[in-house]
Amino acid sequence: MSTNFDRRRINGPEDSFSPVLVDDDEDETKWRPGKPRQSRQPQDIRPIFLQPGLISQANGSAYIETERTKIACAVYGPRQSKNVGYIERGRLNVQVKFAPFSCHKRRAPIRDAEDRSIAVLIHQSLVSSVRLELFPKSTIDVFLTIIENDGIDSCVATGTVAASTALADAGIEMLGLVTSCAATLMGEEIWLDPNHDEATAGASTLVLACMPALNVVTSVWQNGTISPKQGLECMKACQERCETIHSIVAQSLVSNFTPE
């Protein structure tokens, strides 16, 4: 309601609306909250493509793809830590970067590309598996690039698998391979390995990382509302599925191995 209202002009409306760009109203085949899961059972995970050693200049690397989550991981080191004094245990440095085109909204390079919260979670999953006591004064750098993002939970889980594979590919001594699986609570059902839509529609999400060879859990991260009993069920389901993923990782490492 401006005070100098000029009636001789064509006055536009007071508010303007930005156009709605996503047209998913028409698509009948699209999954919507409340519908049963499409193309797989609740306890199924998406098919995994895992290829170690794709980045030739790195000491170890891995590329992982589970439908629309695509992550490349490179491991450099162990190499000398710079600008620090003597440290008795090696340092595991995890960095996660998003490609600018990886999300719905553009992630501006430099300013908005790095996500520390994912890096912290992946670090948590990996740190107890690597024998850092063998590398005094050194750093192991793990660089992850998220090429396509289909949910943060899925990024954390698949990123952990890729990083552990890359560490093994680099020949770094570990206590065991770390695998990770996400789950979401959809109504009363537990859906494993959710994509972005499923994870946002679910009441709670949980990501579990474990070393199946040693039967120990290295990281649990749960968010949202869930009863303690269901939480335990989620963790059990995830751990079971981690064993499957473990054999996939082991197989991909064996088939990539060329005796010198």
Add this chain to the structure above:
Amino acid sequence: MSATVSLSKSEKSYIRTALGELSPIRADGRSLLDYRSIALETGVASLANGSARVNIGKTAGEESGSGTEVIAAVKLEVEGVLEGEGVDGGRLMCTVSCSPAAYPHLSSAALDDLSYDMTIILNQCLSHPSLHPKNLVIIPKRRSWLLTLDVIVLSDSGNVYDALFLAARSALCDTKVPKTRSVQYQPKSNALGEQDVEMSAEAPASIFSTKEVKSTADFELADYWDEGEPLDINQEWPVCVTLNLLSAKSLPTYFLDATSQEEAAIPLRLLLLFSFSPSGTRLQSMRLMGDGEIQLESMTQLLESGENHARKLFQALKNKLQEEDFRRNQKALARFDLR
């Protein structure tokens, strides 16, 4: 997560051995499951919509300067839904800032990282849709409240996450959302476009009728006095219990409320956030932090005992908040009458 103090190997092993004994010994004489004394005060920031100050471990007789001290304050801002970043239904944003005075030996970059990590933990838990307050709407599809919860860590002597969530819960429970009324301007039918408009205030527009929504143009504060309604959520705001894991093999042993020295000596922690409402106990967040591993079988027992500790903490906090409410409202009024 970096440890907040640096200890030598022998100091760490000294603390660890004492805690691992058959009859565990802690430096301050507590048993494994004892908390230090917790002090809480609400309404500490008069310009905020809700605030609280929490101190864990202040020794009696000392004025200040010991224990973990945290201040949380809630500010509400009006946000446009159509323009800017606002979303219909309002938003909740949490920020934690760590004072350099609390972590004097950390570099500023490390301090930023620490603040960011705490922010993420607080934000992921509290701004989850399952805890979203329903009364952050001012005018549906137009205006909403942006709730910002800012927490400042003034000093840290261990167990900062429990303190963070205690302060956050108290501040959120203390928050009053100002009452608003939708206002509409109606031009007189015979003088279209003229200056003289008639103002009519109406009850908040119903969500079901789109016609009403469109006609509401603005809002006004309904009350002259600074009062409002508490935040309306389906559940209760959660409380945090940190289980510091001594050994997590077949028989899990843990202790509560670690001092910073104990935190440095025992790297593995399990953060559990529970919310207790009449409809049942809900786990709102769970996170394993630090270098170490646990067995899944021991999680059952850890969750169970964590729930028990959280329930006690929750009940104690609820009583304290009621007491604070009484102190600030009834007692203050009575004192006002005496004058």
